[in-house]
Amino acid sequence: MSRAEGDVAARPTLAAVARAAGVSASTASLAFSGAGPVSDETRSRVLAVAADLGYGGPDPRARSLRRGRSGIVGAVLEDTLSNAFRDPINVAMLDGIADVTGPADNSLLLLTETEGEHTRLLDAPVDALVLFGCSTRLDASVSTVRRRGIPLVSIEAPPMEGVLDIGEDNVGASRLLAQHLHDLGHRRVAVVALELGPGRETGGITDARVAAGTTWPALERLRGTRLVYPDAGGLVTRGSWTSEGHRAGTQLLDVPASERPTAIIAQSDLLASGVIAAAADLGLSVPGDLSVVGYDGVRLDDPRAADLTTVVQPAVEKGRAAGRAVLALLAGEAATGTIFTSVFRPGSTTAPPRA
Amino acid sequence: MSRAEGDVAARPTLAAVARAAGVSASTASLAFSGAGPVSDETRSRVLAVAADLGYGGPDPRARSLRRGRSGIVGAVLEDTLSNAFRDPINVAMLDGIADVTGPADNSLLLLTETEGEHTRLLDAPVDALVLFGCSTRLDASVSTVRRRGIPLVSIEAPPMEGVLDIGEDNVGASRLLAQHLHDLGHRRVAVVALELGPGRETGGITDARVAAGTTWPALERLRGTRLVYPDAGGLVTRGSWTSEGHRAGTQLLDVPASERPTAIIAQSDLLASGVIAAAADLGLSVPGDLSVVGYDGVRLDDPRAADLTTVVQPAVEKGRAAGRAVLALLAGEAATGTIFTSVFRPGSTTAPPRA
DNA sequence: TTGTAGGCGTTATCAA
DNA sequence: TTGATAACGCCTACAA
Numbered sequence: 031m032s033r034a035e036g037d038v039a040a041r042p043t044l045a046a047v048a049r050a051a052g053v054s055a056s057t058a059s060l061a062f063s064g065a066g067p068v069s070d071e072t073r074s075r076v077l078a079v080a081a082d083l084g085y086g087g088p089d090p091r092a093r094s095l096r097r098g099r100s101g102i103v104g105a106v107l108e109d110t111l112s113n114a115f116r117d118p119i120n121v122a123m124l125d126g127i128a129d130v131t132g133p134a135d136n137s138l139l140l141l142t143e144t145e146g147e148h149t150r151l152l153d154a155p156v157d158a159l160v161l162f163g164c165s166t167r168l169d170a171s172v173s174t175v176r177r178r179g180i181p182l183v184s185i186e187a188p189p190m191e192g193v194l195d196i197g198e199d200n201v202g203a204s205r206l207l208a209q210h211l212h213d214l215g216h217r218r219v220a221v222v223a224l225e226l227g228p229g230r231e232t233g234g235i236t237d238a239r240v241a242a243g244t245t246w247p248a249l250e251r252l253r254g255t256r257l258v259y260p261d262a263g264g265l266v267t268r269g270s271w272t273s274e275g276h277r278a279g280t281q282l283l284d285v286p287a288s289e290r291p292t293a294i295i296a297q298s299d300l301l302a303s304g305v306i307a308a309a310a311d312l313g314l315s316v317p318g319d320l321s322v323v324g325y326d327g328v329r330l331d332d333p334r335a336a337d338l339t340t341v342v343q344p345a346v347e348k349g350r351a352a353g354r355a356v357l358a359l360l361a362g363e364a365a366t367g368t369i370f371t372s373v374f375r376p377g378s379t380t381a382p383p384r385a
Numbered sequence: 386m387s388r389a390e391g392d393v394a395a396r397p398t399l400a401a402v403a404r405a406a407g408v409s410a411s412t413a414s415l416a417f418s419g420a421g422p423v424s425d426e427t428r429s430r431v432l433a434v435a436a437d438l439g440y441g442g443p444d445p446r447a448r449s450l451r452r453g454r455s456g457i458v459g460a461v462l463e464d465t466l467s468n469a470f471r472d473p474i475n476v477a478m479l480d481g482i483a484d485v486t487g488p489a490d491n492s493l494l495l496l497t498e499t500e501g502e503h504t505r506l507l508d509a510p511v512d513a514l515v516l517f518g519c520s521t522r523l524d525a526s527v528s529t530v531r532r533r534g535i536p537l538v539s540i541e542a543p544p545m546e547g548v549l550d551i552g553e554d555n556v557g558a559s560r561l562l563a564q565h566l567h568d569l570g571h572r573r574v575a576v577v578a579l580e581l582g583p584g585r586e587t588g589g590i591t592d593a594r595v596a597a598g599t600t601w602p603a604l605e606r607l608r609g610t611r612l613v614y615p616d617a618g619g620l621v622t623r624g625s626w627t628s629e630g631h632r633a634g635t636q637l638l639d640v641p642a643s644e645r646p647t648a649i650i651a652q653s654d655l656l657a658s659g660v661i662a663a664a665a666d667l668g669l670s671v672p673g674d675l676s677v678v679g680y681d682g683v684r685l686d687d688p689r690a691a692d693l694t695t696v697v698q699p700a701v702e703k704g705r706a707a708g709r710a711v712l713a714l715l716a717g718e719a720a721t722g723t724i725f726t727s728v729f730r731p732g733s734t735t736a737p738p739r740a
Numbered sequence: 741t742t743g744t745a746g747g748c749g750t751t752a753t754c755a756a
Numbered sequence: 757t758t759g760a761t762a763a764c765g766c767c768t769a770c771a772a
Contacts, residue, residue: 054759086532090510092749095450112480115470125467138495155445177441179396409743447765
């Protein structure tokens with residue numbers, strides 16, 4: 031072993047293989063890519079020599095420089111992976127993207143956009159970026175990244191220059207849910223909101239917090255709710271997790287019956303699931319003592335939340351749309367944003383309030 | 386607009402910026418990388434010109450060829466993203482990897498290894514690969530990928546030549562759980578196993594299925610259980626999901642009391658959670674009528690499963706270990722595998738069997 | 741502090 | 757069907 035400690039055995043290059051096989055580099059290249067005419071004999075000789083030399087195929091790094099494509103689509107998340115993936119809705123969207131871009135030989139690169147750290151975004155060899163934005167705060171990164179001239183697609187982000195958005199009619203769907211409760215006769219409702227901004231500050235839904243909020247879907251959903259219940263208040267959580275719903279639910283429900291809301295509008299199914307658990311813990315029946323609605327329509331593994339009244343968003347479909355947009359943009363075709371509409375799904379967690 | 390339809394505006398290159406700024410390419414490079422001495426004046430001039438030309442910084446693809454590093458670590462999953470991420474244990478491990486490799490400026494590329502499709506693995510510009518193996522079937526891919534000469538790290542995979550494994554004492558931990566039940570007096574136990582192989586065939590735990598099984602942790606856990614209960618049988622599921630646990634649990638429990646197991650050993654917390662739900666549906670109390678143990682110790686969002694008797698595996702820590710191994714290997718240092726040990730965590734889901 | 745030269749490993753183009 | 761040539765865009769010795 032004469033090579034330096036830790037030195038990885040130098041990989042042979044395509045040129046070396048070509049030389050050993052007695053062909054030109056271009057021919058060897060063709061033998062591997064299959065992108066041109068090569069006699070079977072030559073090809074097998076090249077392949078044999080390659081196997082002999084331990085050549086593992088063309089270096090993807092060189093290939094991507096030459097081709098101008100890396101075959102990588104970046105998915106920009108605003109959170110740690112654990113947090114981002116705790117909500118099945120994000121996973122579903124990611125899956126939708128992969129479903130479309132995968133067959134076109136693209137893989138997904140996970141990028142987390144922590145406070146002001148644009149570097150990673152700029153240094154990643156991605157052909158396009160999908161922003162799991164939701165936050166207007168992404169704006170800063172976007173303006174930097176846009177200069178790279180790669181296709182930018184966002185999912186449920188506020189409108190941004192140069193970014194194609196795959197949206198969702200949050201306002202309309204939220205209004206639908208609120209209207210459903212209103213029609214049932216509910217007049218005292220409370221909202222359990224998603225995180226409102228990067229700080230994930232919790233507390234009451236105050237005008238100040240709303241004004242400072244940056245999380246697009248949360249703000250839009252609240253806006254939709256208030257089209258029906260203009261004064262709807264409630265609590266802000268730290269994010270779409272059952273435990274947060276439980277905490278907020280407990281706080282809202284553990285009060286004298288006269289002050290207790292008769293319905294809770296949770297801004298996600300996960301939050302709703304937590305609220306229902308909180309109600310159960312307090313001995314309140316759903317929908318007898320309390321009506322609960324969610325948002326997302328994800329298949330929760332929790333049987334108790336299975337029959338939640340909610341709106342179903344086509345999460346995988348949204349991901350697919352994002353993937354298609356990426357592919358179109360990459361192909362230099364025109365692509366337009368899409369706005370999906372969630373479908374109201376009545377469940378067994380809502381009923382008229384007790385008389 | 387004279388450029389072709391759909392043609393993306395040609396990005397200026399570093400050379401173009403240099404020319405426009407009246408400096409050499411190397412100086413411009415230094416201005417961006419900050420890796421050498423450049424006068425402030427020159428640097429700012431270069432940067433200004435770059436901004437002017439709409440140059441978004443060095444092309445990562447070219448950079449990675451030149452540097453021989455892409456800054457990307459591949460995570461190879463055996464399943465669709467939805468399925469893989471449904472189990473929080475996988476997400477936790479991924480998070481652990483990112484936690485270590487991220488600060489070293491590496492991002493994670495998601496690679497799914499669908500049946501025999503090695504291409505993607507070979508074409509991805511990754512510096513290293515982490516195999517979320519669990520299946521001996523990965524062997525085929527591994528032998529192909531090994532030729533690329535990049536560091537290969539697996540998490541809980543069967544021993545493979547040239548692959549560093551971050552393991553887990555599945556046998557020991559499973560025996561601990563079984564012993565716990567045995568000590569309590571249980572003699573009629575059933576196992577709800579993870580998927581045994583790629584086909585995800587369900588049914589009884591038969592010798593044939595076990596012999597044909599490829600999922601390492603499932604087999605190892607069963608082996609551990611059988612050190613205490615040599616004849617333990619049960620059902621094979623399609624994977625670590627609550628719904629699968631529910632299905633298997635129902636099948637095992639919806640029988641005459643005399644045939645019913647007094648304890649169920651679920652091979653994951655998610656499965657255990659489903660089993661508990663099934664028991665509840667059948668009017669059986671846990672741990673009164675049935676004891677249940679899980680495996681993983683993940684923080685399930687389901688409150689009912691919160692106090693599960695289980696073993697806690699240091700999932701994030703395992704991910705971190707994998708990340709550290711990758712970094713070490715990348716640095717050309719020696720690195721060794723690690724075997725983690727799960728910790729028994731008694732909960733309130735186990736008790737002596739009814740007399 | 742700046743510039744020159746050369747190459748990282750491929751592949752596209754064209755001619756033979 | 758094969759081969760020569762020239763980039764792809766950048767970085768790093770080394771020299772000035």
